[in-house]
Amino acid sequence: MSIVSIETAIHHLRADADDVLDIQHKLDAAVEIAEQFMGRRIYADYPAVLDAANAALADMEAIMAERRSVEGSALDPSLKALQLNQLSSQWYSMMMMAHGIPVNKAIEIAILLILGTLYEHREDVVVGTSIVKLPQAAEHRLQPYRIMGV
Numbered sequence: 001m002s003i004v005s006i007e008t009a010i011h012h013l014r015a016d017a018d019d020v021l022d023i024q025h026k027l028d029a030a031v032e033i034a035e036q037f038m039g040r041r042i043y044a045d046y047p048a049v050l051d052a053a054n055a056a057l058a059d060m061e062a063i064m065a066e067r068r069s070v071e072g073s074a075l076d077p078s079l080k081a082l083q084l085n086q087l088s089s090q091w092y093s094m095m096m097m098a099h100g101i102p103v104n105k106a107i108e109i110a111i112l113l114i115l116g117t118l119y120e121h122r123e124d125v126v127v128g129t130s131i132v133k134l135p136q137a138a139e140h141r142l143q144p145y146r147i148m149g150v
Contacts, residue, residue: 003031003042003103004111012112013119023119030114034107037134039147040099042107049100056097063091099147110141 006020009027013019035041043049070083101107113135133139 003044004108004115008108009112009115013116015119023115026118027111027115030111030118033114033134034111034138034142035096037139037142038101038145039096040101040145041096042103042111043100044103046102049102052097052100056094060091060094060098063087063094101145106141107145110138113138113141 004027006024006027009023010017010020013023015023031042041052043052067084067087070080070087073080075083117135117138134142
């Protein structure tokens with residue numbers, strides 16, 4: 001089950017069915033933007049959250065073992081730094097999975113608002129508005145679910 005169905009997205013945008021591929025691409029991006037803002041992955045239901053969290057925890061153990069191996073190796077320092085950076089990226093991805101959340105109506109609406117912004121501003125140049133930030137209404141709906149770091 002998708003987080004937001006393509007039919008819901010098309011209806012929300014009041015778009016033609018001819019735009020399905022473009023809308024699906026932007027819908028996938030909108031979900032990713034919402035996940036990055038919250039610092040957690042979004043899943044269709046709670047059992048999917050549990051499955052992903054369990055898989056992430058197992059992968060995190062493997063990442064930590066590999067990190068210890070790289071730190072103790074006699075590799076060139078720049079190569080070692082590159083490998084540790086890659087492991088950190090994998091760790092962050094697993095943390096997002098471990099902190100997953102099931103979709104709810106507020107998250108779904110936020111995704112649709114982000115999608116609307118992506119769909120409306122398809123050009124490189126946008127005059128008179130800023131699309132650098134999330135739409136304010138989307139940010140307000142996602143904020144309670146955001147993982148805040150120190």
